[in-house]
Amino acid sequence: MDADFWLARWREGRTHFHQDRVTPLLEKFWPPLGVPAGSRVLVPLCGKSLDMLWLARQGWRVLGVEISPLAVEQFYAEHGLQPRRRRSALGEHYEADGIEIVCGDIFGLDAATLASCTGVFDRAALVALPHGMRGPYVRHVYGQLGAGWRGVLITLDYPQAEMDGPPFSVDDAQVQALYAGHGQAELAYRRDVLDKEPKFQKGGVSRLDTLVYRLQGPG
Numbered sequence: 502m503d504a505d506f507w508l509a510r511w512r513e514g515r516t517h518f519h520q521d522r523v524t525p526l527l528e529k530f531w532p533p534l535g536v537p538a539g540s541r542v543l544v545p546l547c548g549k550s551l552d553m554l555w556l557a558r559q560g561w562r563v564l565g566v567e568i569s570p571l572a573v574e575q576f577y578a579e580h581g582l583q584p585r586r587r588r589s590a591l592g593e594h595y596e597a598d599g600i601e602i603v604c605g606d607i608f609g610l611d612a613a614t615l616a617s618c619t620g621v622f623d624r625a626a627l628v629a630l631p632h633g634m635r636g637p638y639v640r641h642v643y644g645q646l647g648a649g650w651r652g653v654l655i656t657l658d659y660p661q662a663e664m665d666g667p668p669f670s671v672d673d674a675q676v677q678a679l680y681a682g683h684g685q686a687e688l689a690y691r692r693d694v695l696d697k698e699p700k701f702q703k704g705g706v707s708r709l710d711t712l713v714y715r716l717q718g719p720g
């Protein structure tokens with residue numbers, strides 16, 4: 502799952518992971534976290550998610566990171582926003598209405614930028630990465646967020662042998678192993694969603710749960 506894989510998905514419009522609405526589980530689980538309004542919230546592997554609009558409208562400053570320029574341009578265009586643009590070593594930055602998106606590789610995000618974020622919303626990001634990339638991703642991103650950070654993580658749990666990802670299955674044991682040493686991952690919600698996911702049904706998956714975690718950094 503390198504950059505070319507994702508760039509091709511966006512070019513060919515194979516972006517079924519995109520939802521035309523705000524993730525209801527974000528609206529339910531984000532407010533009780535108590536992330537102070539005005540603080541910066543990282544949305545890694547953000548695509549053109551409407552969740553960024555919701556966070557910004559509730560008063561948080563959003564920092565999305567997305568490798569596909571098509572996704573970033575569609576995000577602003579589809580919401581009638583005209584972003585300011587600038588280049589840095591991280592990539593091309595777009596910014597409008599409290600939503601900044603860096604068009605670049607999440608692994609290229611520098612320590613200072615990560616440390617400026619005290620909130621994180623991870624949907625279809627951790628589960629988009631194959632097994633070998635998840636450990637480095639969690640270490641790089643979650644290991645460098647600002648002190649006292651909090652977040653919401655949404656994963657999927659299904660028998661991986663029955664279908665290949667992405668999205669990959671990241672079950673509770675994997676989440677606990679990944680986040681050990683980077684804070685606490687508290688399983689807040691689990692729901693069987695197989696009847697809402699025809700793609701998984703057609704793929705022959707016998708069980709599919711969505712899991713929501715409250716994340717809290719150390720200290």
Ligand code: SAH
Pocket residue numbers: 504507508518519520545546547548549550566567568569572605606607608624625626629
């Ligand atoms: N979170 C979004 C998109 C999920 S799909 C949503 O909920 O809709 C995963 C996204 O991550 C894709 O848009 C893909 O282009 C992007 N991506 C994949 N690898 C990346 C990387 N290394 N750095 C930044 N973005 C990446």
